[in-house]
Amino acid sequence: MDIRIVMSAGVSRRACRTGFGLALSLALAAPQVASAGAVIAATKSRKAKPSAQPKRARAKTAKVVAPPLVLPPQSEPASRMIAWIAAEHDNGGLPYVVIDKQAASLLLFSGKGDFMGVTPVLLGVGIGDDSSPGIGAKDLADIGPAERTTPAGRFVAKFGRAFGRQRVIWVDYSNSVALHAVITTHKSEHRVERLLSPSPDDNRISFGCINVGTKFYTGTLTPAFQKKGGVVYILPDTKSLDDVFPRVRLLPYVSAAVAR
Template sequence: MLRAAVCALSFWLAAGASAMSLPAQDLMRWIRSNGDHGALPFAIVDKREAQLHVFDSSGRLVGSSPALLGATLGDHIVPGVGERAQQGAVRADERTTPAGRFVSFGGINNTGEHVVWVDYDSAFAIHRLRPGRAFKTRVDRLALPGANGKRVSEGCVVVPVAFYEEVVQRYLGSGRSMVYVMPESSRISELFRGL
């Protein structure tokens, strides 16, 4: 089990930089060059590619992974979605993964699971793939190339269990961190000024 996790982690580290899209690389350089992350670990969510890239506090890439994203296209947070999420009543048109720059922190959700809260008030988090009826289907979706088929969550960024435990929880989940979510319906320079 440990050997498999180490092999998977080695793959993520080796494939990470080459897997980054050019816009994600531009954002990474901008964050590093102006110190926007404030010496905190940070992550870039590339929604157009359905990828999560995680960096340590010095800006070194520590891993990349495919990710499942919100089922509904859009870069906004729907007002009141956080309250409805706690009741399991998020409508199909509210399942967006919002774009922006977020100060995040590790925490526990309402079922006792460790998550990285990207925007607590809207219940927007990065979490591991959860067991259940859809587990196998979602594992298969994560293995698909590109972003097609990866729009299935209620808005959260969902990654494989081993990647969450070995990379996300370790670097983003033990304190404060920054999460940059790239837009899909507008230009990245409109969201991150000076890029």
């Protein structure tokens, strides 16, 4: 018995200590205890009862899907090469690039053949489609201008280390041909300016390696080739496309077979 309830009923402190006072206290306090219990029960009932109003569903933010890139018009050799790779699945599921030396441009595709972007490139100052024998073992100072060619052909490329621990995409390791971000060590070469120039005529400056802009290299090319590498197709300067890639001659027949 809570003495505070008894006192609120008007019973004196002395009466509460006697049997009559106790009985009277019980009689007077009982209705109030019952009333208090009802209030507590009602309160618990209200707390337990779920809200009748449903919670508002959170609005889901729709993912914005970027539209696919549209392949810009290409030279006739580049168009044939791209069509043949797609028809033959020659890339074997790996991402790949097609480098058009005459246009000084690089086109990047995913392993599924989706076009991922185009960027200008810097190439070897020498005009030609073959690497000089033993050039990979020579010091740079011993390589003459005519030997500084970017070879044409199909190459399976992977990341690796070059001189000075620089990480590059090795296109032709034995002949020291790599694909990497543009080098700005020698300011007099104006390599960045050459990349930004609208004409491909001034894009011949390297010892044979392929240079691309740093943003494209780190943001687009590197993520594509990071896991398993890729395939690099370099179109010729002086030779015909069919001489470097004989199987491209079969493109009309392959396309006809696929269309059936």
